[in-house]
Amino acid sequence: MLGRWLQPASVRVRPLREEDRSAALELCAVDPVASVLAAVQVEQLGRRRMPGAELLGLWQEGRLRALCWSGANLVPVAVDEPELVDAVAEHVRGRGRRASSIVGPAEQVLPLWDLLGPSWLPAREVRADQPSMAISGPPALDPDPRVRLSRVDELDVVVPACVAMFTEEVGYSPVASGGAYAARVHELVTTERSYVRIEDAPEGRRVVFKAEVGACALGVAQIQGVWVHPEHRGEGIAAPAMAAVVEDVRRRTAPTVSLYVNGYNAAALATYRRTGFEQVGTYATVLF
The missing domain is CATH 3.40.630 (Aminopeptidase)
Structure with a gap:
């Protein structure tokens, strides 16, 4: 007993x-x-x-x-x-x-x-080491003034950039099973949670940087979908662009901005640290 x-x-x-x-x-x-x-x-x-x-x-x-x-x-x-x-x-x-x-x-x-x-x-992949990072103050460097909220009339270039990011990150196209992903991108744009830097290119206007507020609750906004166009990587775009996102999200949405990143992605980790993010924990993701 x-x-x-x-x-x-x-x-x-x-x-x-x-x-x-x-x-x-x-x-x-x-x-x-x-x-x-x-x-x-x-x-x-x-x-x-x-x-x-x-x-x-x-x-x-x-x-x-x-x-x-x-x-x-x-x-x-x-x-x-x-x-x-x-x-x-x-x-x-x-x-x-x-x-x-x-x-x-x-x-x-x-x-x-x-x-x-x-x-x-x-599982297709187990990502066991994903630093969880956060910033609750101003960014550590000047924001890129060209980064701004996406507009609905730009969905023709924003959606392909989002699809490219997802496919690169996860390993398959999110539009293969229907239109739910495009609808999600549309929702993020209309609710002012989608950020872009768009420039002219020989083939027309294209997104060179993007990020979204994928989740927001309890005073925390989690940034997801950070992406730089492959032809612009290595140009130092990401850190000032992230600083612009952090500044606007903290002003309009939540005082703490967070994200998580694959531990093997040294370039991304360096970018977020330059922006002022600090590691506060460790995430893991099991992908199917």
Whole structure:
């Protein structure tokens, strides 16, 4: 009997409801940079429904201990103890793989993948070392004044640049399965979360730099999709361009700007450090 009481209380998993929003946001606020991807979904609890997706809460002794967004991506928050990892894995394993990636803090993603890997299809790639970086003050160098918000009438050049970035980064074209990706780019442009530098070229106008605010919650804006046109790499464009993005995002959107980058991408790491970003953690991504 004594051994039974020494065991940790069982973890209960259930979808979060609107009345759970405050407790879930409090959990995300412990580390808002690490939690921003899931916090976006927490802020929408009870306000919109996404078919096939759910925000899971992990409860222990009546207290919300952790959560996990299970949608297009699997995103854990505070799933940092073995019993919590086990509970998430058991729940999502039985439903089969629906996510295109598992992404979040490395110390949560990698143990989760260790449990899910044997029963899910092999991953295309496991990126175990992705420095998570943030800046909460002015950029460390002068911003490029040519970097600005994208316009809807520029989608004819913005969408191809976004497709090129995604294909280069992930390894396949995002438009192969339909028009959802172009719709997402359109949404980012119309909500003033898409930044570009566009110049004339022999073939016409083209994007030479781009970046987007891919997620924003709890005072943190996460930059995604940073890309420089291949013909302009090595010209020193990226750091001043990122400084312009940081300056405008901090002024209009959120006081802290974050991003994560592959650890092997020395050029990108140097660019972000020049801009004033500092490493605050480590992400990992499992791509399917």
